[in-house]
Amino acid sequence: MVNDTSVTLAGIRLQNPVIPASGTFGFGFEMAGCFDLNRLGAISLKGTTLEPRFGNPTPRIAECSGGLLNAVGLQNPGIDALVSDIAPRVRALCKTPLIANISGFSLDEYGICCEKADQCEALDFVEVNISCPNVHQGGMVFGTDPKAAAAVTRRARKATSKPLFIKLSPNVTDIVPIARACEEEGADGLTLINTLLGMRIDIRRRRPVLANRTGGFSGPALLPIALRFVNQVAKACRIPLIGCGGVASAEDVIEMMMAGATAVQVGSASLHDPLACPAIIDQLPKVMEQLGIEHLKDIIGIV
């Protein structure tokens, strides 16, 4: 059997569909000494904003059944550091397609960051995050309203000719009009879903566990929710989807692709096991064999 794991995402060939999700894989350097980054389908780099950000106060992490809450709050060194220093250094370590993950607090910030990312040869994709739940202006505000999502996509589209993905929030009553708005404004694809907004309380101290009060829930518990969102958007849009949420095994990757994803991001699984992505990539051909799948791309959206 062939066991061809390659997929084509907005015109770029990935040797496999497995992508570490933004915010759960640093900038890639951290794991460079632990496994060959060339094995990954692509890498979605840590979310980046126009200005450097410290992020939220600690504690930023709270454990839950089936996952964790995080309220990191977009800690990053800023877009200039990404394009002039970090991305070229990651590129020197591997040939893997690199995804710049961009966040902003205004349309202009999104636009300027996308322009700068566009000019950076080391970056292959731009993923615009309109779904961060952990910052108090911007972020998710743009991802919960079709008009605002359209405006960000329009601005980003003008700013870059690189393949443009918009990362959507699950914290909405209906994702379909938001997904369609992004598609109509020229997005090349969509990444979904970001974290679900959540909260935990320290019952002894009678206060929230997270200094930010609320945080984004991620982890294996998200898989069925993400599958539903991906499937729903796959039925409503024509552009390719990157499925994200709770993926922790090769079987989960296949399930996500059957739901409609062309590629799959692995997030929290890397926080439990930093070698989760290469382990999933190792398992994929074996699971394909068991399921009688010759070309992984053949199963995209079959359900």
Next chain:
Amino acid sequence: MEKRYCTLESNSPVAPGVYRMTLSSDQDLRHRCGQFVEVAVPEKFLRRPLSVSLSQADRLTLLYKVVGGGTAALAALQPGAGLDLLTGLGNGFDIEACRNAALLIGGGIGAAPLHQLCRDLRAAGRQVTVLLGFNTASEILLRDELEALGATVHVATADGSKGIHGLVTDALQQVRPTFDYAYVCGPMPMMRALYPLLSETSEFSLEERMGCGTGLCFGCTIQTTEGPRRICHEGPVFKKNLLPW
């Protein structure tokens, strides 16, 4: 960072709520002093970061305090159990920084990593003085082990039930040890109280609630004089001049 599958050799209380766990493996378990491991816990998604108290090629000793469900689950494990660890995490103490005489200051469970630090400093021929602070006599950890390595150990208890009556800051002022470099590990209020009393030739091992322990999630960041740094990845040990306290 390495993944290591270990066998639990022993796991028993050494003080109220504090356990000593020894693990064996046929893979290399050596750590630099001050590094930590992330231990997978049954029924929990996140691993638990535990400092390495002592490491040898085939053996690891962890001292840990039960503070919640995860560490309680670890305390319930029986010898013979298999454990999945990420080893060799963090930067560890800089033993080269000490030229002649070291001062080690530990508070509570923060004494744990001082065991190997003391061993390695002594092996490098350094004089070692240790100040240990605890709430009460029953909580005292590692005094005998450190003395057996040839260190001069002073214990302070907050309730006066053993040794110097007071905190490690009181012990520091009473003992007035001679040293050219200091290493500190303990609760944050203790470290902040020691900070103005020590010169720039000192370093502090920090702790924060962690997500991954491997630098991926940015969950344990602190502000330093050189910008944000992850305690798990660029730390947990920071030179005094990096801490903007």
